[in-house]
Amino acid sequence: MRRERLVVGLDVGTTKVCCLVANVVDGIIEIIGMGMSPSRGLEKGVVVDIGRTIQSIRKAVEEAENMADVRVDNVFVGIAGKHIRSINNSATVSITRPDRIITKEDVHRVVEAARTIPLPPDVELIHVIPRQYIVDGQEGITDPVGMTGTRLEVDVHLVMGSVTAVHNLVRCVESLGIRIAQIVLEPLASSMAVLSSAEKELGVVLLDIGGGTTDISVFRSGDIWFSKVIPIAGEHITNDITVGLQTPIEEAERIKKEYGTCLVDAVGDDEKLDVATIGGDGTKTVSRKKLAKIIEPRVEEILDLAVQEVEDAGYRDLIPAGMVITGGTSLLEGIVEFAQQRYGIPVRRGRIPQGIHGLRDIVESPIYATGIGLLKYGVEGRDFARVKATRGRSGGLLTRLFGWFKKFLRG
Template sequence: MARRNIIAGIDVGTTKVCTIIAEINENKDPEIIGIGTSPSTGLKKGMVVDIDDTVSSIEKAVVKAERMAGVELEAVFVGIAGSHISSNNSHGVVAVTGENKEITRNDIERVIEATKIISIPPEREIIHVLPREFIVDGCKDIKYPLGMSGVRLEAETHIVTGSVTSIQNLVKSVNQANLGVEGIVLQPLAASKAILSSSEKDLGVVLVDMGGGTTDIAIFKEGSIWYTSILPVGGDHVTSDIAVGMRTPMHNAERLKIQYGCASASLIDENEKIEVLDTCGKKSRTISRKLLCDIIEPRVDEIFTLVKQEIYKAGYEGLIPAGVVVTGGGSLLNGIPELASKKLGLPVRIGVPANIDSILEYLDGSIYDIGEGYTQFSEDNGAIFSTGVGLVHYGAETFEENSSLGDIEEDQVIKELFDKVGKWFRNIF
């Protein structure tokens, strides 16, 4: 498998599990050769609550992707989110020790290590140390200080941490599906690599990844990630509101949301009617489609109100001219761009990975199993693959031509998260 330079990513979400397999081409870019999805069971708000169910969901998605790609996976990059994720910005400073005071890779690694000297509870672990900028002798906004002259090197980083228990349970689930873990990657960071342009990240942009159990936020400025947050509310809450408000089973509420839902009720004709099953799932009644959307809109409005609060909390109001990019399964809901733009006062677009439409036609079924109904694939549905595609892009960035995706045992992963930060920087620089 290593000779074919295979990279794989698994997005283990609350609603779905998605496996993406890519082959690194001559230009060291990932070309997608396999996709597999499975309804997700065993997770709640992005965290594993039942390992056996999670393993089963992972196995189903992996088998589908392997069959399409014609390969057997050994190890994967795994996306992580959930309410246990937290982040903060940090600062580090070191004296330049290189010959003639020229900044070396060792100096860069030392200053990055210096930013990690922060108070972290024993039950939490560092997942990422992401550089925001470097400062050389007071000169700011430096992105790549290697080879520059100076006596004092500083770094501003964004540090992402997670619950050790949650990380271990996710890794254990992947290992029990007979896969090693090549790396743990924050989901909005992964998604950004698939759907955000360099110009958007330079100007200032907010990424909103709407999943089933959580909504993930990442703010980029000057080409780097400056702020992240995980909101404990997502598409499943919309489905629950429909089930309660319409007095219908959850699987039918999900079907109604996907087939007839709209986040902006004003866009819906009041005379349009739809059929709704009763709580027993046997008899149906006719209601106005606008009534359904009147139930959906307040919850989606709440989500983007929370997004707006996070933007203000981070201090970036008025500083994100590239606007907002919404992705993930929740972004498939009609009316999202209109409502989000009105609520945030910013331009909004739906983020879909490039060059993925051509492979969707080969998928064998639905995005989500929703009981008696299914959500079929279409061009617009590519947004549900943003994290998975981003994971293989992340893997491609850390790819070494002669390396193979070897297994990493469960009890090694937490220990090696620190080491992977250094490896990541060496690969980039």
């Protein structure tokens, strides 16, 4: 039987809001609508102005609705910001029934135990991702239901965020009459869009360097082991250019994209460019080397901070597949070579994988990595945050956040 449904991803970024509508037929994602608008109400990945964020979301959603000719009423929405924390936890339960066959209830029981950690009142769980199950010592099991055993263990990755940050994002979306299928950690979404299963198996770090945040995720043995969001990214580079070249912010943004590079030594001494002066009444000529000298140290700082996080978490030597970079700032000239030289590991730009159809030429840009990842998450995500809601334990916000994925769109 042909299974067809609509899935919508909403990436509320610091520089842009992007809404992608996909028709999913037998697990194949076909993008049928896209809307994008400049983001006005976020700083460093977090909503700071609800009214302006609502306007940006409305515009992106309406554009996508018009293009796809559907009404969006349920979305997978990304969340980032430095309030995000993640930890790994595990739990064990005994199977005491005489037949010793593991049931769905046993799986829920063990996951429930692994997710039960003391949380401060201003923090809530966003994801409960089972990494592997272990049945009587046998590791690496992804679905233990139906197996026989006496002891069931689970390793989970738990992601937490500030109640206020989550709540503000939820308010913005819900005030437009749109329900949230699930809040998804942006680093996790991006990883679903650009990492290959071979890389995830071997060990890899993904950096999504956007406008306001750099999202880090580390994968090993096919699973997520570490995730973190740091509040420094492309906008900081633009700000440095504004100050360093005494030019308006829009002009700094333009020249960064057109002439920017982080390889000072690769720029010839005779390369020049015209830059608008502040006040807007004239231009001046500056050397491209000067521009590169402004950009390089900031890129170095962003990458060093990210690599330090990976090192502090203990994964620096566990990423043989190296580093993949995505997000708008991954388009900066020379960034791959720079990272490769500095850390001595393989580095590549993330590409949208096979299996995504429709508007491919548009969504191929790394600024859509999170949006595409949200669609993939909507189709493939296995997250036990929803278990809680369906069992009716939590009530309130979480129940609404993680309500079962039902019918997405009304035509």
